[in-house]
Amino acid sequence: xxxxxxxxxxxxxxxxxxxxxxxxxxxxxxxxxxxxxxxxxxxxxxxxxxxxxxxxxxxxxxxxxxxxxxxxxxxxxxxxxxxxxxxxxxxxxxxxxxxxxxxxxxxxxxxxxxxxxxxxxxxxxxxxxxxxxxxxxxxxxxxxxxxxxxxxxxxxxxxxxxxxxxxxxxxxxxxxxxxxxxxxxxxxxxxxxxxxxxxxxxxxxxxxxxxxxxxxxxxxxxxxxxxxxxxxxxxxxxxxxxxxxxxxxxxxxxx
Amino acid sequence: xxxxxxxxxxxxxxxxxxxxxxxxxxxxxxxxxxxxxxxxxxxxxxxxxxxxxxxxxxxxxxxxxxxxxxxxxxxxxxxxxxxxxxxxxxxxxxxxxxxxxxxxxxxxxxxxxxxxxxxxxxxxxxxxxxxxxxxxxxxxxxxxxxxxxxxxxxxxxxxxxxxxxxxxxxxxxxxxxxxxxxxxxxxxxxxxxxxxxxxxxxxxxxxxxxxxxxxxxxxxxxxxxxxxxxxxxxxxxxxxxxxxxxxxxxxxxxxxxxxxxxxxxxxxxxxxxxxxxxxxxxxxxxxxxxxxxxxxxxxxxxxxxxxxxxxxxxxxxxxxx
Numbered sequence: 001x002x003x004x005x006x007x008x009x010x011x012x013x014x015x016x017x018x019x020x021x022x023x024x025x026x027x028x029x030x031x032x033x034x035x036x037x038x039x040x041x042x043x044x045x046x047x048x049x050x051x052x053x054x055x056x057x058x059x060x061x062x063x064x065x066x067x068x069x070x071x072x073x074x075x076x077x078x079x080x081x082x083x084x085x086x087x088x089x090x091x092x093x094x095x096x097x098x099x100x101x102x103x104x105x106x107x108x109x110x111x112x113x114x115x116x117x118x119x120x121x122x123x124x125x126x127x128x129x130x131x132x133x134x135x136x137x138x139x140x141x142x143x144x145x146x147x148x149x150x151x152x153x154x155x156x157x158x159x160x161x162x163x164x165x166x167x168x169x170x171x172x173x174x175x176x177x178x179x180x181x182x183x184x185x186x187x188x189x190x191x192x193x194x195x196x197x198x199x200x201x202x203x204x205x206x207x208x209x210x211x212x213x214x215x216x217x218x219x220x221x222x223x224x225x226x227x228x229x230x231x232x233x234x235x236x237x238x239x240x241x242x243x244x245x246x247x248x249x250x251x252x253x254x255x
Numbered sequence: 256x257x258x259x260x261x262x263x264x265x266x267x268x269x270x271x272x273x274x275x276x277x278x279x280x281x282x283x284x285x286x287x288x289x290x291x292x293x294x295x296x297x298x299x300x301x302x303x304x305x306x307x308x309x310x311x312x313x314x315x316x317x318x319x320x321x322x323x324x325x326x327x328x329x330x331x332x333x334x335x336x337x338x339x340x341x342x343x344x345x346x347x348x349x350x351x352x353x354x355x356x357x358x359x360x361x362x363x364x365x366x367x368x369x370x371x372x373x374x375x376x377x378x379x380x381x382x383x384x385x386x387x388x389x390x391x392x393x394x395x396x397x398x399x400x401x402x403x404x405x406x407x408x409x410x411x412x413x414x415x416x417x418x419x420x421x422x423x424x425x426x427x428x429x430x431x432x433x434x435x436x437x438x439x440x441x442x443x444x445x446x447x448x449x450x451x452x453x454x455x456x457x458x459x460x461x462x463x464x465x466x467x468x469x470x471x472x473x474x475x476x477x478x479x480x481x482x483x484x485x486x487x488x489x490x491x492x493x494x495x496x497x498x499x500x501x502x503x504x505x506x507x508x509x510x511x512x513x514x515x516x517x518x519x520x521x522x523x524x525x526x527x528x529x530x531x532x533x534x535x536x537x538x539x540x541x542x543x544x545x546x547x548x549x550x551x552x553x554x555x556x557x558x559x560x561x562x563x564x565x566x567x568x569x570x571x572x573x574x575x576x
Contacts, residue, residue, distance in 0.1 A: 044441040045441050150527055152527070181297065181509065182512040185524070187523075188521060188523075189523050192520060207441065209516065210514040211514040213514070213516050213518045214515070214520045237516050248443065251443040251445070252442055252516060253442075253449065253472055253475050
């Protein structure tokens with residue numbers, strides 16, 4: 001069997017709160033994402049979703065456990081090796097506008113992402129136009145500044161930048177939560193299309209179980225820093241085994 | 256017997272002070288005693304503008320045409336003093352961020368006292384506390400004493416929102432306006448707040464106007480639904496009719512964009528929302544699957560579907576449904 005793209009094993013992370021109390025944000029979390037797979041992580045605020053994303057992207061180091069990405073141990077990487085690992089791992093954040101430099105136009109921001117892989121301004125320009133087109137934005141958006149764009153357009157541009165270097169893994173941390181439903185649906189359609197066309201793996205972190213069900217093959221339910229339950233998305237939703245999952249599903253207001 | 260009309264909004268046109276563009280156009284809405292009306296729509300559709308037109312907070316919106324009447328009295332013509340009395344006692348409000356209506360470092364019992372005192376100079380600290388406790392019990396807070404002693408900064412966002420609702424209910428308003436009261440909260444807390452608002456209507460018979468973009472909340476709570484797009488109410492009717500037999504192309508598209516638990520991929524609505532709402536014609540026409548050229552120029556009229564379920568579409572358009 002081939003190695004999964006991402007293999008998180010037994011990761012634990014404790015924060016020290018003010019007053020010396022300890023908060024165990026992640027408690028023995030294990031998770032895998034195979035090539036081309038789309039894996040969801042759901043849970044409520046404070047369950048450890050974002051800490052998990054930050055550990056995987058090595059923005060913080062775990063207390064113990066391992067994060068293997070494409071066969072390399074992320075927790076041991078430094079400097080240039082870490083940077084080259086980042087080429088294969090991209091992240092899309094909740095707030096589309098704050099993930100761009102407000103003083104750079106979108107084209108320049110995407111060019112920065114392209115620079116290590118595409119040389120020559122002309123080639124870069126072509127590539128930028130192609131990327132924008134692939135996320136449903138017209139070429140003119142290369143000259144637009146983040147402040148001039150709607151949330152949905154900005155998030156599309158963030159996706160264009162994230163896929164510029166053809167990463168192996170795209171981590172979406174509440175990537176559509178700040179958007180209106182109709183725009184959210186547009187962005188999910190786009191992510192789904194990218195996934196089918198490129199085979200990029202996704203780690204889709206969201207509080208919205210319904211959204212995860214529409215997009216992910218498998219899902220991990222996170223509660224209090226632990227994996228409460230995981231499995232094929234529709235199985236977890238139709239036959240939840242854990243009390244917490246049942247409660248979470250029960251509280252989704254349906255039509 | 257027909258329920259009493261508490262609030263009547265008719266042909267309301269509104270703009271922001273100093274701006275040319277119209278933010279609300281020809282809005283018609285009636286709120287009846289004891290009913291829950293949900294206003295749904297996306298950001299920029301005019302939901303919050305409608306909210307402000309009812310609250311009449313100074314400097315927020317300017318009514319250019321039409322009226323908002325509370326128990327028959329035009330709010331625009333009302334003296335400032337009476338408006339102040341009306342806010343809180345006649346019309347209570349709950350906002351999206353519980354922090355927006357609570358002082359973070361003042362004990363909650365103190366905030367109840369101040370709220371009640373503002374409407375009745377005879378209220379004592381003792382009386383206010385009794386009243387506060389009564390409301391918290393009615394809303395099934397497990398430990399009202401602890402809550403009343405705490406400051407909002409010590410409580411969670413969900414708990415603060417529950418407190419904000421209780422506080423808005425303290426002067427026993429006839430109408431409770433809620434602007435996205437659950438949007439900033441987790442799903443389990445959201446479900447709890449929805450339950451609470453329903454119980455509140457049961458207990459106090461309060462008329463609730465709830466602004467939300469969450470269809471699940473609408474499906475659970477609403478008696479009537481108003482769908483907004485481009486500064487107009489484009490569809491209105493009983494919940495069942497609007498959610499299960501939507502008439503306006505926008506409402507239909509919106510339904511398909513909502514993620515559900517069955518694994519269906521939500522469908523986006525192509526295009527983007529208008530920055531400026533057109534003077535004449537339909538604001539949704541450029542994104543509408545059923546529109547024709549004339550949709551952007553013709554006047555808008557109400558098409559009655561059945562009973563009080565209606566939709567707003569350009570006149571003389573064969574809607575072909």
